[in-house]
Amino acid sequence: MSEEKYLQNYKKTLFESPLLTVDAVLFTYHQGDLKVLLIERSNHPEKGKWALPGGFVDEKKDRSLEDTVIRILKQKTSVEPPYIEQLYTFGGPDRDKRGWSVTISYTALIAHQACRSHIETVSNVDWMNVARAEKMELAFDHQQILYRARERLRQKALYSIVPAYALPETFTLPELQRVHEVIIGKPLQKKSFRRRIEQANLLIDTGEKRSEGGRPAALYRMREKSGDYTFVRNLEQ
Amino acid sequence: MSEEKYLQNYKKTLFESPLLTVDAVLFTYHQGDLKVLLIERSNHPEKGKWALPGGFVDEKKDRSLEDTVIRILKQKTSVEPPYIEQLYTFGGPDRDKRGWSVTISYTALIAHQACRSHIETVSNVDWMNVARAEKMELAFDHQQILYRARERLRQKALYSIVPAYALPETFTLPELQRVHEVIIGKPLQKKSFRRRIEQANLLIDTGEKRSEGGRPAALYRMREKSGDYTFVRNLEQ
DNA sequence: TTAATAGTGTCTTTTAGACACTATGGG
């Protein structure tokens, strides 16, 4: 049989296949806390429980899995987050009551203000303190997904400046350090933190300053691709 | 409607869903080269091309995606590799001619001798030099998957001793260093390499020695969980 | 001037790089 003939006769639906979803762990930083976006489920299964934003691949619209997660997050927040990274794919017979299922999970970061107004208008979507969310009973295995995203973000905070994507486009170094400290869970040496960022030339000084009751701090913006940079040495663990 | 009623009425096959597969990039080290396990496809689609070992989730047998990849690799090699790690999930409308598809890919490592005899008996399964495989036209997007696995392994070689799983259970430090050098693609400082492994106490001295034309080298085995250990500082990049 | 926060100088510590040295076995 030729390949053409094979493909003509091939019917995907003939084979039983796990249920496939895409979920996102969207973090932000606001008022000293790391927060995660949760949705209160209005449909079965797991109706009424809080869950990570997620959904199905739309074979018509989506050209990639990243398209899917971006589409889902835009639905919930009205904006596209500046940082998205695939986290892990979870699969098993029991994680969803509908049967053997697989979810491709993503970690994303966004500035709180970028989607605040939109989220405030919707009742079943909300930012929740990560510490609190981790203790809650979330839908499906979303607690496990959140935990893994949290751990990965903690690692990234030790060897990259990816956490900067949880801040607005311009930010000060003390602000960025605070985000890292919240994620890592312990204070960092100011000098070490600043030295490595300066040496790697990851930020652009906007020339502006912002005052918070003391000496005004310089406002920076990320240089292109700075999220990809990894320091060769971790901060103290 | 109650959740029970919802679940009774739910039919997975009613919704179009991407084709789901699991693929493995199984590396080994043999005679100075990094090798990857490839299969010559005997069925459509992509019949006749070389591909990574892969297959479908078996909803009856598999309790997790890792079960799936282990089952697939056991079919091809007769043994279960000592190191398996999820790599990345690829998805899109064009990567498989049968339609929108998703593959969850894994990286695995095994000693060459552990499955040599079995592989030699099968005609369409073979170890191939990674450098050569990367230049070949593989089935589906397997070239891209291989490339990504190769990159991840290179990174791991800089901050872990994961490459040790490509060697037999006992090995010498010069052997391990050679594996790292092949993966990284450049020579390493003997002293630096040994010092960090000793300091982190990752290996157990078996007391045995092995001679290769000069002073005999001590034989080590990995300590439990040594594959999870990450050095805080990378080797030179 | 003081309080508060931003930012720097500089010494110490840690860990990798470089490379020469010693050690151990086989012919």
Place this chain on the structure above:
DNA sequence: CCCATAGTGTCTAAAAGACACTATTAA
């Protein structure tokens, strides 16, 4: 004894930790 390979000593270099110091603003 010589060759080959294994393994060590030790100085240098790079980058983080510690912490005190200076700088800049508002009240």
